[in-house]
Amino acid sequence: MAKAPILTPRAEDFPRWYQDVLAKAELAENGPVRGTMVIKPYGYGIWERMQAEMDARIKDAGAENVYLPLFIPESYLRREAEHVEGFSPELAVVTVAGGKTLEEPVVVRPTSETVFGEVMARWVQSYRDLPLLLNQWANVVRWELRPRVFLRTTEFLWQEGHTAHATRDDAVACYLDFMHYVLAVPVQVGVKTRRERFAGAINTMTCEGMMGDGKALQMATSHELGQNFAVAFDIDYLDDTGTRQHCWTTSWGSSTRMVGGLVMCHGDDAGLRVPPRVAHVQAVVLLVRDEDGAGAAAAALDADLRAVGVRSRLDAHTSTSFGRRATDWELKGVPVRLEVGPRDLAEGRVTLVRRDTGAKTDVPIGGAVDAVVRALEDVQAGLLAEATSRRDERTVRVGSVEEAIEVAQTGFARIPWSMLGDDGEDRLATQAITVRCLQRADGSVPEVVDGSPVGEDLEALVARSY
Amino acid sequence: MAKAPILTPRAEDFPRWYQDVLAKAELAENGPVRGTMVIKPYGYGIWERMQAEMDARIKDAGAENVYLPLFIPESYLRREAEHVEGFSPELAVVTVAGGKTLEEPVVVRPTSETVFGEVMARWVQSYRDLPLLLNQWANVVRWELRPRVFLRTTEFLWQEGHTAHATRDDAVACYLDFMHYVLAVPVQVGVKTRRERFAGAINTMTCEGMMGDGKALQMATSHELGQNFAVAFDIDYLDDTGTRQHCWTTSWGSSTRMVGGLVMCHGDDAGLRVPPRVAHVQAVVLLVRDEDGAGAAAAALDADLRAVGVRSRLDAHTSTSFGRRATDWELKGVPVRLEVGPRDLAEGRVTLVRRDTGAKTDVPIGGAVDAVVRALEDVQAGLLAEATSRRDERTVRVGSVEEAIEVAQTGFARIPWSMLGDDGEDRLATQAITVRCLQRADGSVPEVVDGSPVGEDLEALVARSY
Numbered sequence: 001m002a003k004a005p006i007l008t009p010r011a012e013d014f015p016r017w018y019q020d021v022l023a024k025a026e027l028a029e030n031g032p033v034r035g036t037m038v039i040k041p042y043g044y045g046i047w048e049r050m051q052a053e054m055d056a057r058i059k060d061a062g063a064e065n066v067y068l069p070l071f072i073p074e075s076y077l078r079r080e081a082e083h084v085e086g087f088s089p090e091l092a093v094v095t096v097a098g099g100k101t102l103e104e105p106v107v108v109r110p111t112s113e114t115v116f117g118e119v120m121a122r123w124v125q126s127y128r129d130l131p132l133l134l135n136q137w138a139n140v141v142r143w144e145l146r147p148r149v150f151l152r153t154t155e156f157l158w159q160e161g162h163t164a165h166a167t168r169d170d171a172v173a174c175y176l177d178f179m180h181y182v183l184a185v186p187v188q189v190g191v192k193t194r195r196e197r198f199a200g201a202i203n204t205m206t207c208e209g210m211m212g213d214g215k216a217l218q219m220a221t222s223h224e225l226g227q228n229f230a231v232a233f234d235i236d237y238l239d240d241t242g243t244r245q246h247c248w249t250t251s252w253g254s255s256t257r258m259v260g261g262l263v264m265c266h267g268d269d270a271g272l273r274v275p276p277r278v279a280h281v282q283a284v285v286l287l288v289r290d291e292d293g294a295g296a297a298a299a300a301l302d303a304d305l306r307a308v309g310v311r312s313r314l315d316a317h318t319s320t321s322f323g324r325r326a327t328d329w330e331l332k333g334v335p336v337r338l339e340v341g342p343r344d345l346a347e348g349r350v351t352l353v354r355r356d357t358g359a360k361t362d363v364p365i366g367g368a369v370d371a372v373v374r375a376l377e378d379v380q381a382g383l384l385a386e387a388t389s390r391r392d393e394r395t396v397r398v399g400s401v402e403e404a405i406e407v408a409q410t411g412f413a414r415i416p417w418s419m420l421g422d423d424g425e426d427r428l429a430t431q432a433i434t435v436r437c438l439q440r441a442d443g444s445v446p447e448v449v450d451g452s453p454v455g456e457d458l459e460a461l462v463a464r465s466y
Numbered sequence: 467m468a469k470a471p472i473l474t475p476r477a478e479d480f481p482r483w484y485q486d487v488l489a490k491a492e493l494a495e496n497g498p499v500r501g502t503m504v505i506k507p508y509g510y511g512i513w514e515r516m517q518a519e520m521d522a523r524i525k526d527a528g529a530e531n532v533y534l535p536l537f538i539p540e541s542y543l544r545r546e547a548e549h550v551e552g553f554s555p556e557l558a559v560v561t562v563a564g565g566k567t568l569e570e571p572v573v574v575r576p577t578s579e580t581v582f583g584e585v586m587a588r589w590v591q592s593y594r595d596l597p598l599l600l601n602q603w604a605n606v607v608r609w610e611l612r613p614r615v616f617l618r619t620t621e622f623l624w625q626e627g628h629t630a631h632a633t634r635d636d637a638v639a640c641y642l643d644f645m646h647y648v649l650a651v652p653v654q655v656g657v658k659t660r661r662e663r664f665a666g667a668i669n670t671m672t673c674e675g676m677m678g679d680g681k682a683l684q685m686a687t688s689h690e691l692g693q694n695f696a697v698a699f700d701i702d703y704l705d706d707t708g709t710r711q712h713c714w715t716t717s718w719g720s721s722t723r724m725v726g727g728l729v730m731c732h733g734d735d736a737g738l739r740v741p742p743r744v745a746h747v748q749a750v751v752l753l754v755r756d757e758d759g760a761g762a763a764a765a766a767l768d769a770d771l772r773a774v775g776v777r778s779r780l781d782a783h784t785s786t787s788f789g790r791r792a793t794d795w796e797l798k799g800v801p802v803r804l805e806v807g808p809r810d811l812a813e814g815r816v817t818l819v820r821r822d823t824g825a826k827t828d829v830p831i832g833g834a835v836d837a838v839v840r841a842l843e844d845v846q847a848g849l850l851a852e853a854t855s856r857r858d859e860r861t862v863r864v865g866s867v868e869e870a871i872e873v874a875q876t877g878f879a880r881i882p883w884s885m886l887g888d889d890g891e892d893r894l895a896t897q898a899i900t901v902r903c904l905q906r907a908d909g910s911v912p913e914v915v916d917g918s919p920v921g922e923d924l925e926a927l928v929a930r931s932y
Contacts, residue, residue, distance in 0.1 A: 031581070032542065033572050036535035038585055041600070044531050065510050069502035070536075070574075070605055070621050071558075076498065092537075092563040094574065098609035099555050106499050108536075108560065108574070115497070119504055134507070139536055139605065143564035155536050 086199020190437025272333030288341030501620030552665020656903025738799030754807030
């Protein structure tokens with residue numbers, strides 16, 4: 001197989017490697033308006049799988065999908081003071097429409113809290129209407145000064161859950177399961193510091209993944225909005241004694257940024273490595289040469305794989321060299337490759353190649369389907385194990401802010417929050433290092449009281465981030 | 467069952483009946499910015515089913531999904547002269563973003579032809595790259611002066627297919643099958659006159675459905691763009707002799723407007739009637755009273771229905787009266803209702819109610835699941851048959867423009883195109899009547915040569931429309 005230096009090696013320049021993978025694996029490219037992106041078929045296929053898996057979990061948790069408008073009256077954003085302050089610098093504003101200047105400009109949604117606030121105020125009347133669990137799949141716009149495809153784009157796709165409850169309640173958190181089970185990304189879950197909290201929330205929980213270069217990526221967040229939005233939008237209900245009460249609301253989101261996280265968590269110097277559960281192409285049957293019945297055998301294997309539910313694709317484009325095609329499928333990170341050639345076939349076997357380890361095995365053609373199914377499970381587990389090892393090896397408990405800065409060059413530092421505090425957080429910021437989240441010493445999520453996480457053993461997880 | 471006049475009768479005021487159904491069946495409501503809509507969970511569930519069915523057909527036809535940006539540089543729209551002229555009056559324009567006035571304002575996409583043009587120009591290099599079949603699920607914005615929820619909204623959701631071919635080629639038309647088989651709407655397929663053609667196309671094909679009041683609704687369209695966009699955006703390729711050639715492109719779309727069409731085609735004075743194939747709730751198991759094991763029996767029936775793949779829902783909210791709940795499910799148009807009460811159950815039976823005909827049947831509890839499955843097929847076929855009868859009864863062949871105007875008050879008129887022509891079309895326009903499409907006398911789609919449909923027997927299908 002050709003080993004030309006198609007991609008910049010990660011160790012040499014990780015950001016450039018990332019750009020190379022996006023281009024060569026045909027995931028996405030820049031759109032014509034600065035900061036926007038064009039998601040290509042192969043990249044969008046991954047996003048569709050993410051959506052399907054996430055949507056099923058959201059529905060299982062009892063939430064129903066809705067669609068709210070793209071355009072929000074400017075006045076809505078001003079109703080919640082912290083919210084408008086947080087988002088104002090990033091807003092795109094429509095001032096002209098239908099050939100006329102608008103009397104009230106409309107904002108392109110940066111998130112839909114305010115419109116959900118408005119509809120929830122109408123939809124919730126009595127305690128019987130609670131909890132109200134809603135979700136939306138949509139595009140949102142936040143004007144980005146330093147855009148990077150998938151990670152930080154002016155427009156991105158996401159889901160945003162919005163819920164209203166009679167009492168303070170934790171948000172639905174199907175994220176953790178999704179990240180581990182589907183994406184094979186061993187995220188750290190914790191709460192954000194006041195500085196990093198969502199605009200208008202009383203508490204923000206986050207899932208932080210460690211990328212291949214040791215930097216952190218916020219993969220999803222969940223916000224307790226307290227009664228802030230309920231007060232601003234009159235989301236209230238009559239309780240069972242007939243008394244009017246304000247609701248407690250939450251919101252939670254995950255976006256196309258996860259595609260970037262997938263690339264940076266699992267990719268290697270040969271390209272992308274897609275975990276099988278999120279791969280829209282799980283296996284490729286690669287015809288070496290169409291001789292001595294190899295073409296028919298390859299097509300039959302592809303059909304047999306599909307019949308047992310494997311998302312398989314047949315590559316019989318033998319006018320392109322075998323090596324070039326194998327390299328392309330490696331670049332695209334398809335988890336398992338079955339190579340079918342006349343020579344092997346004459347001996348009753350085909351070659352199975354795992355993308356995660358590169359391991360090649362000869363398997364009898366009669367057992368190839370079973371072997372692929374098993375290999376898919378192994379690759380899924382293998383990628384999670386590899387990412388978990390890296391995360392654990394590169395997470396170091398430290399005893400000073402200086403040490404934290406040192407460790408954060410290559411991974412995550414854990415430092416007692418009592419040793420860091422707001423001042424320490426400011427010092428880290430001067431080094432482009434942030435507190436990704438606060439956890440208990442055992443890695444669990446701390447309790448939050450009056451907007452502050454509590455506990456003797458609070459630790460800050462500190463890193464550089466995307 | 468209560469028969470209170472919950473909805474305005476259709477015969478009294480069809481548009482008001484439509485608004486009533488949207489509200490009472492909890493499909494959608496107006497958004498805060500004029501012309502926008504909030505799609506509620508029950509309405510969005512129908513859209514999700516439409517998407518799933520349509521998406522499967524689009525993928526079967528070989529197209530791949532992509533995502534292109536919401537924002538388009540103004541200059542892009544100007545590249546194709548007719549296109550910009552057609553859309554200019556409807557554009558929403560972002561002039562301020564990130565706190566600054568933009569140097570070049572960006573347009574919120576009214577459709578994505580121009581961005582597809584730009585990416586196709588890069589993705590197509592050689593004849594080997596053709597045909598290129600792409601599709602996008604997205605929101606688009608066209609500033610509407612007279613908005614109506616689902617039918618004509620400032621923002622709507624849709625899919626837009628865009629394809630590039632080496633030779634002039636008909637667009638993929640999975641629409642007809644979808645409309646008949648899934649939506650049970652017997653659409654007329656034909657070509658648009660020059661006056662009604664898409665801005666920038668050389669030919670527009672349309673699927674026209676007849677609504678309950680005899681008016682037409684354009685349910686989906688498909689445009690041959692000729693080489694217009696290929697010339698404007700340099701979408702060209704090297705043919706097998708190495709000569710540079712312009713591509714031929716097409717685009718085709720269907721939108722949330724179909725939800726409005728579904729309501730107006732199948733609804734009756736008791737509410738919505740959803741064809742089973744597009745219903746996200748196909749059957750409701752309605753517990754009459756939770757006595758003598760009826761609750762457990764209802765829950766078991768619901769589980770059994772789900773086990774055989776019926777999208778069933780259990781309604782055990784016995785704190786609300788049975789009559790009220792039955793009326794609500796009627797309003798929502800759930801195709802089949804199973805009523806489970808202690809009295810019937812003691813005799814080993816439950817009551818099955820078909821939403822389309824209102825017919826009630828006692829069925830033995832052991833045969834209830836099979837009876838529901840059969841009833842779902844019957845309702846699907848029944849709704850299509852009813853809509854087809856109405857369409858055929860209300861479509862009249864006429865011999866003069868005056869007659870056409872008369873017939874169009876209650877249905878579709880078919881008039882020889884040679885008798886109507888451009889002048890006749892202008893006369894109809896003064897009566898708010900349009901040519902919905904041109905067909906052959908046998909109802910088939912005519913050939914189009916140099917932008918004009920040809921044939922001795924061309925007929926215009928003439929109607930009022932939404």
